[in-house]
Amino acid sequence: MTSKPVIGVLALQGCVTPHKPHIEAAGGVFRPVKRAADFDGIDGLILPGGESTTMLKLIDRFELADCLKKAFERMPVWGICAGAILMGESVANPIQRSYGVIPVTLIRNGYGRQMDSTHFDIDGYTVSFIRAPIMAPVNDDVEILAKRGESPVWVLYNDKMATSFHPELTQDYPSPMHERFMSLITKH
Amino acid sequence: MSKSRVINLKTGLAEMLKGGVIMDVIDVEQAKIAEDAGAVAVMALERVPSDIRKQGGVARMSPPELIQEIMEAVSIPVMAKCRIGHFTEAQVLETIGVDYIDESEVLTPADDEFHINKHDFKVPFVCGATNLAEALRRVGEGAALLRTKGEAGTGNIVEAVRHLRQINKEIRDVVNADEAELMTIAKNMGAPYELLQVVREEGRLPVPNFAAGGVATPADAALCMQLGAETVFVGSGIFKSDDPAGYAKAIVKAVAHFDDPAVVLEASKGLKGEPMRGIEMSALEEDQKLAKRGW
Numbered sequence: 212m213t214s215k216p217v218i219g220v221l222a223l224q225g226c227v228t229p230h231k232p233h234i235e236a237a238g239g240v241f242r243p244v245k246r247a248a249d250f251d252g253i254d255g256l257i258l259p260g261g262e263s264t265t266m267l268k269l270i271d272r273f274e275l276a277d278c279l280k281k282a283f284e285r286m287p288v289w290g291i292c293a294g295a296i297l298m299g300e301s302v303a304n305p306i307q308r309s310y311g312v313i314p315v316t317l318i319r320n321g322y323g324r325q326m327d328s329t330h331f332d333i334d335g336y337t338v339s340f341i342r343a344p345i346m347a348p349v350n351d352d353v354e355i356l357a358k359r360g361e362s363p364v365w366v367l368y369n370d371k372m373a374t375s376f377h378p379e380l381t382q383d384y385p386s387p388m389h390e391r392f393m394s395l396i397t398k399h
Numbered sequence: 400m401s402k403s404r405v406i407n408l409k410t411g412l413a414e415m416l417k418g419g420v421i422m423d424v425i426d427v428e429q430a431k432i433a434e435d436a437g438a439v440a441v442m443a444l445e446r447v448p449s450d451i452r453k454q455g456g457v458a459r460m461s462p463p464e465l466i467q468e469i470m471e472a473v474s475i476p477v478m479a480k481c482r483i484g485h486f487t488e489a490q491v492l493e494t495i496g497v498d499y500i501d502e503s504e505v506l507t508p509a510d511d512e513f514h515i516n517k518h519d520f521k522v523p524f525v526c527g528a529t530n531l532a533e534a535l536r537r538v539g540e541g542a543a544l545l546r547t548k549g550e551a552g553t554g555n556i557v558e559a560v561r562h563l564r565q566i567n568k569e570i571r572d573v574v575n576a577d578e579a580e581l582m583t584i585a586k587n588m589g590a591p592y593e594l595l596q597v598v599r600e601e602g603r604l605p606v607p608n609f610a611a612g613g614v615a616t617p618a619d620a621a622l623c624m625q626l627g628a629e630t631v632f633v634g635s636g637i638f639k640s641d642d643p644a645g646y647a648k649a650i651v652k653a654v655a656h657f658d659d660p661a662v663v664l665e666a667s668k669g670l671k672g673e674p675m676r677g678i679e680m681s682a683l684e685e686d687q688k689l690a691k692r693g694w
Contacts, residue, residue: 222418223418223655224417224418224419224439224655225415225417225418225419226414226415226417227417227418229406229414245655245656246656260414260415261415261416261417261418261419261439262415262416262419262439262440262475262476264434264437264474264475265419265437265438265439265475265651268435268436268437268651269437269651269652269655272437272648272652273655273656292415293415304474305474319474320474324470324476324496324498325408325412325476325497325498325499325522325523326493326496326498326521326522328408328411328412329408330405330408336403337403337405338405339405339406339408339411341408341411341412341415342412342415342476342498377411380405380406380411380414381403381404381405381406382403382404382405382406383403383404
């Protein structure tokens with residue numbers, strides 16, 4: 212790749228701009244993605260934290276489901292918290308639909324409500340669990356990159372990545388997770 | 400723990416709520432309508448502001464059972480209001496486990512001099528503000544999120560616009576000020592000096608700022624977003640309209656593409672019936688203006 216990879220961040224709702232300094236520090240170009248045309252020319256896509264129910268509805272209302280499906284077929288995609296919920300195979304508490312891109316099941320707010328939100332250390336880097344989902348892989352093809360207790364919190368499945376936590380709220384750039392995601396793109 | 404610099408968890412949740420709509424609801428049925436429409440959170444209330452305005456009397460924290468029922472009914476974050484300075488109501492709300500507390504001028508203040516020391520709490524607080532100094536005093540007390548006060552329960556956006564513009568203007572003034580002027584600005588404004596330094600360096604408030612108070616239409620919500628609000632609270636505007644589900648969806652749609660008039664137009668069409676009736680500001684007596692509460 213001669214020019215810098217362009218990383219789209221789905222910007223219908225949620226935590227978008229905190230990714231900018233991470234993406235730039237990892238050698239990419241940040242692009243908020245809101246409409247079909249914004250998907251043209253991106254090399255990777257982040258589905259950010261926010262409210263998964265709101266995002267599902269806005270994806271439908273703005274008819275972006277096909278763009279997302281194409282992105283899932285063609286490029287590395289990373290789901291964070293709500294974004295991970297969108298990418299899972301099945302979702303509980305409550306049951307809701309998802310795109311089934313990574314063979315994991317997710318329990319929404321599995322780590323509790325806001326009063327249970329916490330910082331957590333992954334390989335010396337502080338990340339934030341905020342009303343976070345619990346992830347459980349359904350098969351051995353899912354590579355587990357980090358755990359909290361017994362539960363995986365950072366997983367990789369081919370070029371699809373999911374974290375139940377937020378590294379983007381940490382202001383040391385780039386996060387190891389953004390670096391890892393960027394390495395998937397250069398390999399792609 | 401490592402030494403990473405990280406945004407605190409209270410403001411972290413506010414980051415997740417950006418680009419969304421937070422809706423006032425008074426029961427489970429309304430909470431579900433709000434969630435179905437795509438609200439990012441709900442504010443559990445006994446009465447929406449326009450009814451508080453009409454019915455008068457002392458407005459207090461909602462009954463715990465009501466808040467708990469709503470928390471069980473929806474999967475999105477649930478906020479609840481306590482009276483200004485009523486730290487015991489806040490303790491009760493924290494014990495219930497709500498996701499955010501609004502120390503709100505919509506309820507009757509419990510302390511006419513002091514706000515709650517919000518640093519004492521693990522649960523995050525949002526507070527209203529009409530200008531930069533008020534906003535920074537609330538942050539100094541520990542608010543993790545700000546909102547304009549607007550004039551709640553009026554369906555009239557003029558006060559929210561005034562507050563957004565006021566804060567934007569004062570931020571510009573601080574950014575353009577000579578550093579030597581900052582202490583006197585802090586003294587004259589009544590704002591904490593250290594937080595003014597942050598505003599001057601970053602060109603923005605130290606925590607996110609949402610809009611509230613008088614939002615009644617998709618265009619109102621988009622207006623607030625274009626003026627720099629990062630999410631919109633809608634109180635009476637949804638459930639006092641003729642078509643709550645329609646208005647709720649339309650406002651969510653308009654906020655997602657607030658800078659695209661074609662989408663705001665589309666969101667504004669096909670609504671069944673009228674938005675909430677609304678009150679002209681000159682029709683309010685000075686003592687009926689809720690934005691004057693708070694110090």
